[in-house]
Amino acid sequence: MNAFPLWTQLGVIVALLLLSAFFSISETAMVALNRHRLKHAVRQGALGARTTQRLLARTDQLLSFLLIGNSLINTVISVLATSIALRVFGVHPSVLAIATAGIAFLIILLSEITPKIAGATYPEKIALPVSLVLAPLMRITRPFVGCLNLFASGLLRLLRIDTRHAQTHRLSIDELRAMVLEESHFLPYPHRRILLNLFDLEHTSVDDVMTPRTRIEALDFNAPIEHLLQQLDASKRHALPVYEDDINRPLGILEVRKTFAARRAGLFQHERLRALLSEPCFIPSGTPVFQQLQSFQKHPHPVALVVDEYGEVQGLVTPQDIIEELTGEFASALPHLQGARLRWNWRGECIAPGSMPLRELNRTLSLQLPVRGPKTLNGLILEALREIPEGEICLKIGHCRMHVMQIENQVIQTVKLFREPE
Secondary structure (H helix, E strand, O other): OOOOHHHHHHHHHHHHHHHHHHHHHHHHHHEEEEEEEHHHHHHHHHOHHHHHHHHHHHHHHHHHHHHHHHHHHHHHHHHHHHHHHHHHHOOHHHHHHHHHHHHHHHHHHHHHHHHHHHHOOOHHHHHHHHHHHHHHHHOOOOOHHHHHHHHHHHHHHHOOOOOOOOOOOOOOHHHHHHHHHOOOOHHOOHHHHHHHHHHHHOOOOOHHOOOEHOOOOOEEOOHHHHHHHHHHHOOOOEEEEEOOOOEEHHHHEEHHHHHHEEEEEEEEOOOHHHHHOHHHHEEEEEEEEEEEEHHHHHOOHHHHHHHHEOOOOEEEEOHHHHHHHOOOOOOOHHHHHOOOOOOOOOOOOOEEEEEEEEEHHHHHHHOOOOOOOOOHHHHHHHHHHHHOOOEEEEEEEEEEEEEEEEEOOOOEEEEEEEEOOO
């Protein structure tokens, strides 16, 4: 190398440092690139996306090429720098030490730390264009890299490490949920909420979304016809269970729209009511929500009655209840019911019934009360207190403060809630 001018050797070192930085930034960008975003870029026809996808399909060859190239370049840089130092300053131990320290500093700064930080910060902007340069370079050096890979494969076999049957990594539900939360700034809030609710369906049963027995709107077949008509006029449901004396003795399901013609003609009597009933659908308590949604798709029913192991009715679930668990509560079609929804007042307070389901409460007021145990606000407070309060009491569950206002017949009737701090 002494035959070449000093400035030429310095120019070669600078060029090799830039090439080493190129390999480092390419390696980091390729590894940090989000595969899902890459697939989307391929579908959009982005420049370099398909080439990048082909390179990442053989990650072992790509990494071997980049690591070999970077190692060889850094070795050559060290040799050149040492040669220049000896040529300029002469042979002396301190010269070698200073030259080694200086070139190590330059390699670490310019070829390692700086390009790797840049590659990790902007993986998409870097990986796609550099792939267009890497692809032809890999084709040219394929025989050399292939030989080195054979030695590496032999060493791995000696160590009994089998890479041929490595399992493809699949994301779990929790990992997908974490991904949605981390990328939340790319998703509108309604879309993010639906995705998170969809992940939670795995742990949700019909007991969590059903209308509990005490809140079921139903018709007693033996009631006077005038009373039945009043119930139909006031109902907000599209289908109502009809029972005889006891909700545990359902006769069938009445779709309210089927009664319009008979009511207009003045022919709505008990006999006509019985003729309009359809067979009730029963589902066991604890049925997964997703399974029940598929059942509604295969066998359409306006409502399904949830029964326990003794056959007693525990609640009622509709397709709308399950959909609302994903998308949020629908606005009521009846104007007089619009104002009945719970809302925070200007002081950040809200009065809620103790029988209100926790999931509905969380959805309506944007709370985060636990839903894996008791299903209602009354049950949650009783579980927290471990006793039935004798009078008004204040407590805090999670980040939500509560004031129990009214208790009747050992049941909490009314609770004042205070908005959680931001």
